[in-house]
Amino acid sequence: xxxxxxxxxxxxxxxxxxxxxxxxxxxxxxxxxxxxxxxxxxxxxxxxxxxxxxxxxxxxxxxxxxxxxxxxxxxxxxxxxxxxxxxxxxxxxxxxxxxxxxxxxxxxxxxxxxxxxxxxxxxxxxxxxxxxxxxxxxxxxxxxxxxxxxxxxxxxxxxxxxxxxxxxxxxxxxxxxxxxxxxxxxxxxxxxxxxxxxxxxxxxxxxxxxxxxxxxxxxxxxxxxxxxxxxxxxxxxxxxxxxxxxxxxxxxxxxxxxxxxxxxxxxxxxxxxxxxxxxxxxxxxxxxxxxxxxxxxxxxxxxxxxxxxxxxxxxxxxxxxxxxxxxxxxxxxxxxxxxxxxxxxxxxxxxxxxxxxxxxxxxxxxxxxxxxxxxxxxxxxxxxxxxxxxxxxxx
Amino acid sequence: xxxxxxxxxxxxxxxxxxxxxxxxxxxxxxxxxxxxxxxxxxxxxxxxxxxxxxxxxxxxxxxxxxxxxxxxxxxxxxxxxxxxxxxxxxxxxxxxxxxxxxxxxxxxxxxxxxxxxxxxxxxxxxxxxxxxxxxxxxxxxxxxxxxxxxxxxxxxxxxxxxxxxxxxxxxxxxxxxxxxxxxxxxxxxxxxxxxxxxxxxxxxxxxxxxxxxxxxxxxxxxxxxxxxxxxxxxxxxxxxxxxxxxxxxxxxxxxxxxxxxxxxxxxxxxxxxxxxxxxxxxxxxxxxxxxxxxxxxxxxxxxxxxxxxxxxxxxxxxxxxxxxxxxxxxxxxxxxxxxxxxxxxxxxxxxxxxxxxxxxxxxxxxxxxxxxxxxxxxxx
Numbered sequence: 200x201x202x203x204x205x206x207x208x209x210x211x212x213x214x215x216x217x218x219x220x221x222x223x224x225x226x227x228x229x230x231x232x233x234x235x236x237x238x239x240x241x242x243x244x245x246x247x248x249x250x251x252x253x254x255x256x257x258x259x260x261x262x263x264x265x266x267x268x269x270x271x272x273x274x275x276x277x278x279x280x281x282x283x284x285x286x287x288x289x290x291x292x293x294x295x296x297x298x299x300x301x302x303x304x305x306x307x308x309x310x311x312x313x314x315x316x317x318x319x320x321x322x323x324x325x326x327x328x329x330x331x332x333x334x335x336x337x338x339x340x341x342x343x344x345x346x347x348x349x350x351x352x353x354x355x356x357x358x359x360x361x362x363x364x365x366x367x368x369x370x371x372x373x374x375x376x377x378x379x380x381x382x383x384x385x386x387x388x389x390x391x392x393x394x395x396x397x398x399x400x401x402x403x404x405x406x407x408x409x410x411x412x413x414x415x416x417x418x419x420x421x422x423x424x425x426x427x428x429x430x431x432x433x434x435x436x437x438x439x440x441x442x443x444x445x446x447x448x449x450x451x452x453x454x455x456x457x458x459x460x461x462x463x464x465x466x467x468x469x470x471x472x473x474x475x476x477x478x479x480x481x482x483x484x485x486x487x488x489x490x491x492x493x494x495x496x497x498x499x500x501x502x503x504x505x506x507x508x509x510x511x512x513x514x515x516x517x518x519x520x521x522x523x524x525x526x527x528x529x530x531x532x533x534x535x536x537x538x539x540x541x542x543x544x545x546x547x548x549x550x551x552x553x554x555x556x557x558x559x560x561x562x563x564x565x566x567x568x569x570x571x572x573x574x575x576x577x578x579x580x581x582x583x584x585x586x587x588x589x590x591x592x593x594x
Numbered sequence: 595x596x597x598x599x600x601x602x603x604x605x606x607x608x609x610x611x612x613x614x615x616x617x618x619x620x621x622x623x624x625x626x627x628x629x630x631x632x633x634x635x636x637x638x639x640x641x642x643x644x645x646x647x648x649x650x651x652x653x654x655x656x657x658x659x660x661x662x663x664x665x666x667x668x669x670x671x672x673x674x675x676x677x678x679x680x681x682x683x684x685x686x687x688x689x690x691x692x693x694x695x696x697x698x699x700x701x702x703x704x705x706x707x708x709x710x711x712x713x714x715x716x717x718x719x720x721x722x723x724x725x726x727x728x729x730x731x732x733x734x735x736x737x738x739x740x741x742x743x744x745x746x747x748x749x750x751x752x753x754x755x756x757x758x759x760x761x762x763x764x765x766x767x768x769x770x771x772x773x774x775x776x777x778x779x780x781x782x783x784x785x786x787x788x789x790x791x792x793x794x795x796x797x798x799x800x801x802x803x804x805x806x807x808x809x810x811x812x813x814x815x816x817x818x819x820x821x822x823x824x825x826x827x828x829x830x831x832x833x834x835x836x837x838x839x840x841x842x843x844x845x846x847x848x849x850x851x852x853x854x855x856x857x858x859x860x861x862x863x864x865x866x867x868x869x870x871x872x873x874x875x876x877x878x879x880x881x882x883x884x885x886x887x888x889x890x891x892x893x894x895x896x897x898x899x900x901x902x903x904x905x906x907x908x909x910x911x912x913x914x915x916x917x918x919x920x921x922x923x924x925x926x927x928x929x930x931x932x933x934x935x936x937x938x939x940x941x942x943x944x945x946x947x948x949x950x951x952x953x954x955x956x957x958x959x960x961x962x963x964x965x966x967x968x969x970x971x972x973x974x
Contacts, residue, residue, distance in 0.1 A: 202887070203595055481958070488957065488960055492884050585852070586871065
């Protein structure tokens with residue numbers, strides 16, 4: 200048993216140094232204030248700066264495995280991930296999950312047409328899955344794509360699409376087959392500039408705009424843009440959703456438990472530093488344990504994946520563990536600030552420029568998006584433990 | 595990276611499971627639990643032949659492990675013993691063997707380790723008067739007596755003391771700090787009283803020292819460092835035992851939810867039940883990850899071993915107790931009967947929660963480690 204990730208040989212020091220210098224030279228200065236979570240720039244100029252940055256990295260020969268047909272050198276890939284994350288600005292623009300779908304289900308032509316520009320930042324993608332009446336119950340989606348000659352004609356509405364306001368292409372699920380449920384769904388590549396596509400940014404409870412509504416009024420999609428076979432869309436999406444869930448919570452930066460200790464030192468409870476309060480210490484100690492266990496669950500999952508032993512319960516379990524621990528920690532962070540927790544970004548009394556208030560509001564995105572935690576619990580019980588499926592109601 | 599067990603360890607698991615099914619299953623433990631003596635020395639020696647107490651004993655003292663990671667091998671055994679709520683002195687024997695191998699003299703090692711490894715000696719650890727792992731809670735006093743030591747006082751909540759032939763006794767020394775002494779049992783002035791206990795599948799005792807004398811060579815040098823090491827090993831092994839017990843109980847609870855029919859449906863088809871079972875699986879997997887990593891980190895001496903052990907101590911037994919309580923609730927009325935095994939798991943869990951440092955003790959330890967790692971500026 201070990202958790203050893205093979206060390207990167209010293210012969211790669213030059214690669215890292217060159218890359219780091221390249222990133223430093225090309226990293227844009229953005230007007231956008233970055234916040235915790237999977238957040239989207241709010242200015243077109245910043246998106247253009249980011250495109251230029253991603254393009255420069257790509258053209259210098261640095262390509263992440265997720266966008267290439269052939270895997271690169273594993274050490275170079277790790278260094279690339281590390282340095283791009285350390286740079287602190289987005290290096291993947293849009294929602295990249297379609298890349299996995301294209302790799303597993305796409306045609307050679309689709310792969311060669313769409314993967315390179317995605318890697319280069321020329322094409323930004325959004326995911327067009329959820330609908331107002333099909334959130335947790337995604338297979339009941341009602342957006343339709345009817346065959347008309349060499350095209351499909353799409354009519355309907357999507358919601359919760361990140362990056363849609365800046366996207367060039369959409370990864371669409373729509374109903375093509377005359378059956379209800381998952382068997383009627385197909386997956387498509389949709390050009391977001393097609394006539395009849397209407398993107399309306401949605402302002403969320405955070406006050407920021409990370410999601411959009413997207414309306415389709417008889418949008419024509421060439422039939423060659425279907426990913427996989429007709430009726431295979433749910434399988435295609437399942438592969439990418441699993442990836443989304445297992446990617447959740449991988450953010451770098453300062454350990455949130457250490458940040459809580461910092462808050463507890465600076466704020467008082469009962470006239471003395473909160474870090475001296477027994478209840479606070481117990482709470483933070485408990486978070487520390489669960490936060491470490493989150494890492495060990497990830498190590499177990501990686502091992503199971505390597506041995507082909509991943510179960511249907513694994514990704515939902517990791518998503519619930521992370522999102523609920525995160526929510527409890529940001530709630531505790533506000534509690535530590537006492538009355539001062541009412542001051543947010545922009546007020547002179549705010550703590551750490553309001554990062555905790557924003558993280559608190561955003562925490563509900565993690566417990567809902569990517570499949571709500573209630574659906575995750577159904578998946579664990581039904582597919583992981585083999586309990587009976589929920590009966591479908593009559594509508 | 596391979597955060598899993600190897601083939602040899604899986605073989606150890608299946609061999610152990612088969613042995614316990616044949617010789618000391620939970621049904622067997624149940625039959626003996628209302629008798630005065632739970633301990634079966636014959637089975638214990640057979641278990642010792644399978645390596646139950648040999649893993650932490652060096653080869654020159656008749657020990658040996660399955661792999662190069664003896665503590666991980668022991669986790670496999672602890673999980674299997676935990677599944678059947680085994681009453682035996684698995685944790686104290688391995689804790690003592692580790693302490694003697696690590697801190698003992700050659701003479702002590704020769705005298706005790708082969709017999710521990712063969713299962714001929716069983717041991718118990720007399721830690722403190724109130725069960726907590728604090729120097730101030732140690733209630734046995736050691737004073738110089740000629741070339742040796744004289745012991746007065748009491749240790750309580752000592753697992754398997756009444757079956758042991760060797761006691762590892764933590765006592766306050768004549769100067770500051772503690773001394774740890776190897777005391778044969780029986781000895782003159784040494785008496786014990788077996789507790790009427792919540793856990794029906796193990797026996798705990800109160801051990802009185804009334805002028806017990808041992809030679810100077812009985813001391814295990816190292817003071818509180820010995821206690822720290824013993825606590826870490828005990829925390830890891832008990833956590834693994836809890837994982838095994840919780841896994842068994844959880845599987846049984848899921849099976850029950852699939853079979854029990856009410857309102858014309860299996861109760862496992864109700865979402866209120868499904869979500870509770872999903873929560874329990876999440877806790878169980880968390881327990882497992884914590885226990886396995888703690889064994890790996892402590893055994894291999896990884897830099898974060900202290901944090902890893904404290905994490906297991908902070909999480910595992912509290913989660914086990916929660917899981918056991920939920921298991922009773924999910925079994926409904928049948929779970930409230932004496933005949934059903936579920937309360938035996940609950941009883942085991944409640945006692946594991948308070949042994950070798952309770953959850954609160956380990957959480958405090960963990961936040962101290964985090965504080966030490968957090969820059970004064972506050973980690974922002």
